[in-house]
Amino acid sequence: MADINLQEVHDFMIEIARKVGERITSATPSTGAAGSKKNSVDLVTETDQAVEKILSTSLHEKYPTFSFMGEETYKPGDKLTDAPTFILDPIDGTTNFVHRNPYVAISLGLAINKSPTVGIVYNPFTQTLYSAIKSHGAYLTHFLTPQPQPQKLKLPLHPPTPLTPLSTCLIAIEWGSDRSANDFAVKSRTFTKLAAADGGMVHGLRSLGSAALNMCAVAAGEMDVYWEAGCWAWDVCAGWVVLGEAGGRVVDANPGGWEVGVDGRRYLAVRGGEGQEGVIREFWGLVEGRFEVGG
Numbered sequence: 226m227a228d229i230n231l232q233e234v235h236d237f238m239i240e241i242a243r244k245v246g247e248r249i250t251s252a253t254p255s256t257g258a259a260g261s262k263k264n265s266v267d268l269v270t271e272t273d274q275a276v277e278k279i280l281s282t283s284l285h286e287k288y289p290t291f292s293f294m295g296e297e298t299y300k301p302g303d304k305l306t307d308a309p310t311f312i313l314d315p316i317d318g319t320t321n322f323v324h325r326n327p328y329v330a331i332s333l334g335l336a337i338n339k340s341p342t343v344g345i346v347y348n349p350f351t352q353t354l355y356s357a358i359k360s361h362g363a364y365l366t367h368f369l370t371p372q373p374q375p376q377k378l379k380l381p382l383h384p385p386t387p388l389t390p391l392s393t394c395l396i397a398i399e400w401g402s403d404r405s406a407n408d409f410a411v412k413s414r415t416f417t418k419l420a421a422a423d424g425g426m427v428h429g430l431r432s433l434g435s436a437a438l439n440m441c442a443v444a445a446g447e448m449d450v451y452w453e454a455g456c457w458a459w460d461v462c463a464g465w466v467v468l469g470e471a472g473g474r475v476v477d478a479n480p481g482g483w484e485v486g487v488d489g490r491r492y493l494a495v496r497g498g499e500g501q502e503g504v505i506r507e508f509w510g511l512v513e514g515r516f517e518v519g520g
């Protein structure tokens with residue numbers, strides 16, 4: 226990692242994301258020939274595929290020795306290695322995109338030795354960018370602003386308040402595309418338990434429809450916790466860097482897992498603040514069962 230100019234990688238990632246963003250905002254979202262993957266709610270569009278192709282080509286031309294893992298070219302059995310690897314979701318929030326809902330982001334991360342190191346999450350509809358380089362802070366940049374220059378804000382946006390008790394938290398959740406068997410039941414039972422008066426009685430449950438934007442909302446302090454199993458490394462890698470640089474951390478969505486890999490597919494993300502470990506334990510105490518995804 227010593228000989229990789231992370232600032233240059235970061236700046237290049239932003240440059241190509243901003244450029245290809247116009248391809249997303251000008252597209253007529255159509256599942257058309259692309260359609261769906263695992264089932265009728267696991268959508269993919271021709272724009273997802275085209276944007277991934279454009280970004281992967283640019284990244285490979287500039288960094289030919291780096292590996293690449295993208296949602297639309299991933300093959301079951303592909304494994305993340307220790308090599309510097311770009312991990313990309315060209316349109317995170319594809320269902321939102323198809324429904325013309327603007328909670329959509331290009332999620333582009335660089336992992337080195339499987340550790341999320343550089344991350345950018347760019348919403349082309351709002352022209353807002355979350356970005357971070359490990360050990361160099363996390364930022365939110367508004368390109369659409371009346372000011373002559375983009376407005377760049379350090380994350381979290383406000384001094385962190387205590388995280389405990391869990392009942393004071395706003396929690397990001399996702400149903401995801403896997404609607405069957407054990408894992409769907411664990412989600413359904415736990416969502417109810419979190420909201421119930423005799424359970425967590427949390428302030429609210431929210432679904433932005435994008436793992437990357439959920440991670441960044443937690444990093445910004447706009448949500449306190451995000452819990453999901455079934456999404457992938459490309460959904461979370463970039464947001465992971467942003468969250469870590471904003472004082473947050475990611476553990477396993479299953480109780481007791483203090484360490485989880487970026488490709489672990491089970492995530493509990495918590496913002497920075499006093500009581501971070503306590504709220505993790507409190508949350509785990511309300512999880513009804515154990516996820517099977519991720520092995």
Ligand code: LIP
Nearest residue numbers: 316317318319399401402435436
């Ligand atoms: C989405 C994730 C989300 C998950 C959805 C889907 P996509 O990614 O961001 O967290 O719940 O099932 O995987 O498919 O829009 O790139």
